[in-house]
Amino acid sequence: xxxxxxxxxxxxxxxxxxxxxxxxxxxxxxxxxxxxxxxxxxxxxxxxxxxxxxxxxxxxxxxxxxxxxxxxxxxxxxxxxxxxxxxxxxxxxxxxxxxxxxxxxxxxxxxxxxxxxxxxxxxxxxxxxxxxxxxxxxxxxxxxxxxxxxxxxxxxxxxxxxxxxxxxxxxxxxxxxxxxxxxxxxxxxxxxxxxxxxxxxxxxxxxxxxxxxxxxxxxxxxxxxxxxxxxxxxxxxxxxxxxxxxxxxxxxxxxxxxxxxxxxxxxxxxxxxxxxxxxxxxxxxxxxxxxxxxxxxxxxxxxxxxxxxxxxxxxxxxxxxxxxxxxxxxxxxxxxxxxxxxxxxxx
Amino acid sequence: xxxxxxxxxxxxxxxxxxxxxxxxxxxxxxxxxxxxxxxxxxxxxxxxxxxxxxxxxxxxxxxxxxxxxxxxxxxxxxxxxxxxxxxxxxxxxxxxxxxxxxxxxxxxxxxxxxxxxxxxxxxxxxxxxxxxxxxxxxxxxxxxxxxxxxxxxxxxxxxxxxxxxxxxxxxxxxxxxxxxxxxxxxxxxxxxxxxxxxxxxxxxxxxxxxxxxxxxxxxxxxxxxxxxxxxxxxxxxxxxxxxxxxxxxxxxxxxxxxxxxxxxxxxxxxxxxxxxxx
Numbered sequence: 200x201x202x203x204x205x206x207x208x209x210x211x212x213x214x215x216x217x218x219x220x221x222x223x224x225x226x227x228x229x230x231x232x233x234x235x236x237x238x239x240x241x242x243x244x245x246x247x248x249x250x251x252x253x254x255x256x257x258x259x260x261x262x263x264x265x266x267x268x269x270x271x272x273x274x275x276x277x278x279x280x281x282x283x284x285x286x287x288x289x290x291x292x293x294x295x296x297x298x299x300x301x302x303x304x305x306x307x308x309x310x311x312x313x314x315x316x317x318x319x320x321x322x323x324x325x326x327x328x329x330x331x332x333x334x335x336x337x338x339x340x341x342x343x344x345x346x347x348x349x350x351x352x353x354x355x356x357x358x359x360x361x362x363x364x365x366x367x368x369x370x371x372x373x374x375x376x377x378x379x380x381x382x383x384x385x386x387x388x389x390x391x392x393x394x395x396x397x398x399x400x401x402x403x404x405x406x407x408x409x410x411x412x413x414x415x416x417x418x419x420x421x422x423x424x425x426x427x428x429x430x431x432x433x434x435x436x437x438x439x440x441x442x443x444x445x446x447x448x449x450x451x452x453x454x455x456x457x458x459x460x461x462x463x464x465x466x467x468x469x470x471x472x473x474x475x476x477x478x479x480x481x482x483x484x485x486x487x488x489x490x491x492x493x494x495x496x497x498x499x500x501x502x503x504x505x506x507x508x509x510x511x512x513x514x515x516x517x518x519x520x521x522x523x524x525x526x527x528x529x530x531x532x533x534x535x536x537x538x539x540x541x542x543x544x545x546x
Numbered sequence: 547x548x549x550x551x552x553x554x555x556x557x558x559x560x561x562x563x564x565x566x567x568x569x570x571x572x573x574x575x576x577x578x579x580x581x582x583x584x585x586x587x588x589x590x591x592x593x594x595x596x597x598x599x600x601x602x603x604x605x606x607x608x609x610x611x612x613x614x615x616x617x618x619x620x621x622x623x624x625x626x627x628x629x630x631x632x633x634x635x636x637x638x639x640x641x642x643x644x645x646x647x648x649x650x651x652x653x654x655x656x657x658x659x660x661x662x663x664x665x666x667x668x669x670x671x672x673x674x675x676x677x678x679x680x681x682x683x684x685x686x687x688x689x690x691x692x693x694x695x696x697x698x699x700x701x702x703x704x705x706x707x708x709x710x711x712x713x714x715x716x717x718x719x720x721x722x723x724x725x726x727x728x729x730x731x732x733x734x735x736x737x738x739x740x741x742x743x744x745x746x747x748x749x750x751x752x753x754x755x756x757x758x759x760x761x762x763x764x765x766x767x768x769x770x771x772x773x774x775x776x777x778x779x780x781x782x783x784x785x786x787x788x789x790x791x792x793x794x795x796x797x798x799x800x801x802x803x804x805x806x807x808x809x810x811x812x813x814x815x816x817x818x819x820x821x822x823x824x
Contacts, residue, residue: 255717276723288714292736301732302722353722 201266201279201356201389203229203252208261210247210413221247223413224261234383234390236404236421238397240436244413245393249359252391253282265357281350282359285366287342289334289349295321296330299348320348323382340371347379351386360392364399376402397437401425409433427535431542434458434535440495440509447539449502450478455545458535461495464510466519467528477531482508484523494518498525582606582792589789609779609793614767618775623801625687625771626753629694633749634742637700642730644701645708646716663698667758675762689763690771694753700745707741708734743812747805754802772798 210222222244229235237245250256252263254275263270270278281302289298300317308316321327324344334342343363350358363379364372380403383390394400400407401421409416409424409432417429428434428442435441440461447455457478467479482498494514500506501524510527512518519525536545576596581589583601588594609615643649644656674693675684683689711734719729735742757773764770776798779791806813 253717253721255720275717275721280721282718282721284714284718286712286714288712288718290715290733290737292733301724305723305728349722 202231203357203389203391204264204267205248205252206262206264208248208251208258208263210244210251210256211259220413222251222258225410225413225415226261227408227415227418229389229391232387232389234380234392234403234405236400236407237391237393237410238395238400238407238436239410240395243410245395245410246361248410249282249361249391249393252278252357253280253359254278255282279356280359281353281355281357282361283343283346283350283363285362287334287346287363287366289342289345291334293333294330295326295332295334295337295345298334298345299326299330299352302349302353316352317348320351323351323385324348324378339366339368340375343367343375347382351382355388357389357391358386360390362394363392364394365396372399379403397439401437407437409436411436427544428458429544431456431458431537434537440511442535443508444537445478445480445506445508446504447536449480449500449504449506454539456537456539456542458537459529459533461509461511463529463533464508464512464527465529466496466510466512467526468517477529477534479526479528480506480508481524481526482506484519484521484525486521487518489514496525498527578792578795581789582609582796584789586784586786586788586790589792590785605789605793606796607793608787609790610797612790613775613779613794615772615775615794615797617767618770618772619797619801621687621769622754622771622773622798625690626750628687628691629753630746630749632691632695633697633700634746636696637704637745638730638735638742640696640701641704641708642726642734645705646726646729646734659698659701663702671758671762674759678763684763685766685769686763687769690760690769693759694756697749700749703741703745704738707738711737740812743809747809747812750805751802 205225205227208222208225209220212219212221225244225248227235237248239245247256251258252265254270254273258271265278265280290301293301296314296317299320300313303313303316317330318327321330324347326341326344326348329337329341329345334345337345343366346363360379364375367375376399379390379392383403392399392403404421406418407421407424408418409429411432417424417433419427424433425437428437431444435444438460442458442460443464445457445459447453447457450457481501483501484496484498486497488495488497492514494512496510496512496519498508498510500508508527537543538545580596580598582605583598583603584595585600585602585604588600589605640659644652644659678684678689678693681689683692715733716729719733724732755773756771760771761774764774772794776791776794779794781787781790
């Protein structure tokens with residue numbers, strides 16, 4: 200158990216004209232036993248941040264604290280962290296059992312004890328029958344579990360995970376998500392988890408830190424980040440389909456941009472039954488996607504501002520077809536307001 | 547697949563070319579073997595000297611006893627094994643440093659290492675012999691072994707192999723507290739077994755066949771290796787024993803032949819290592 204604190208962390212790769220800032224002045228506090236998700240698109244610096252906690256990269260500026268001890272100059276092996284890599288990083292020539300117990304062997308723990316520990320970790324993750332196999336003989340999901348087991352046996356204070364599910368198929372990813380949440384509950388450890396998948400972030404994290412271009416955009420509980428996105432970037436990155444962003448000029452105020460989630464757009468049939476009081480946008484339907492339990496209506500605005508809108512509607516009769524001109528309405532309480540220039544949320 | 551397979555005259559043409567090349571390569575071996583299996587006078591008896599008639603093992607057994615080849619084979623075996631073990635060890639260590647460690651001057655040092663491959667052995671043999679002389683290493687095993695213990699080629703070969711290992715392996719190991727030597731022995735080296743096998747084989751063959759350096763540092767009988775010892779089998783003027791050296795050649799080639807048969811796959815894998823990733 201441990202808390203992790205990042206203070207004004209900056210990481211610059213290269214120097215001179217080729218310098219690239221991967222992480223830009225990020226401060227973040229991860230309390231004990233939190234499942235913190237670092238979420239952002241590819242190349243936003245989230246993995247670099249994780250690697251700095253692990254000690255695999257040195258921050259250019261700023262300090263990393265684990266349990267109030269500054270660890271900038273502490274070797275990775277002395278930080279009491281375990282990491283699960285996207286590629287799993289299993290030793291291909293060692294059996295599953297040897298892979299799992301290797302960290303214990305390095306620590307000089309006796310053969311019998313290591314075997315018992317490995318056995319226990321393997322059982323927690325359902326790897327019992329595979330202990331004698333080599334990683335090459337396992338499926339992606341099983342390899343991923345071996346990587347987890349290898350992290351568990353060490354009983355580290357902090358688990359670092361770098362997109363551990365991204366090589367799994369959709370079904371397995373769903374199952375493993377639930378298992379990881381369960382594991383977090385049982386292990387009573389601090390998890391720091393990097394992903395670009397907002398579904399993982401929403402379903403697993405106790406809190407989510409959204410990162411964009413090396414900068415921390417917002418930190419909060421998943422629902423809070425969804426309900427009150429701090430910027431246009433967060434609003435569009437979290438939620439599928441993403442939030443509709445409507446230029447305020449359409450509704451008379453050019454200094455703001457309005458955000459409305461697809462589920463909050465209603466078709467205004469002109470009979471006043473929508474009950475909306477917020478605003479209306481006229482658009483032409485481009486495509487209608489029937490997903491069974493819901494229908495996505497994709498439309499573009501009738502102005503020349505390139506406005507694209509998506510509405511998530513119940514599969515009821517009377518839906519428009521491609522080419523129809525419709526009017527979408529939305530209630531005032533569902534409108535998010537962002538500064539048109541900075542993209543930041545307005546109070 | 548089937549469409550790619552050559553048929554008819556193309557196939558005939560291909561096998562004809564292969565057959566001719568094989569004959570060119572195999573003829574000297576055939577000639578030496580046949581000469582070795584004949585008595586001295588028979589070996590000179592044209593035109594049947596290259597036909598398998600009147601075969602005998604006398605020439606080979608005489609070469610073995612008269613040439614003291616047993617002792618020389620032992621010397622060669624000892625030197626080749628020591629050099630092979632040494633080269634594999636130094637290649638592993640230096641390749642690890644260049645592949646996994648970051649230290650000031652790494653790039654310059656690496657270029658310096660590789661640059662030594664541009665200097666032919668013939669250029670350095672004189673100065674090296676003087677060094678060996680000043681160390682008192684002439685006519686000694688260390689004179690044969692120590693100068694050959696490090697190989698830039700071996701370092702390069704192993705380093706290339708190490709560079710193909712995923713860097714996450716090294717990172718995962720360092721997080722687990724694995725030190726450099728342990729990572730080398732427990733992870734990097736076992737994963738490089740095919741490359742190391744090929745390097746070992748190349749080194750053994752190269753050392754077994756070495757002529758130039760041993761001929762410079764060894765003059766006494768006790769330390770002679772087989773390749774320079776064969777020279778003693780030359781019998782100018784004695785026609786009855788003129789083919790004695792071919793008998794020695796056959797004996798000297800036997801261990802190599804056995805190695806090639808046993809490790810042929812390693813050799814081919816080593817030659818193609820790094821050609822295709824993965």
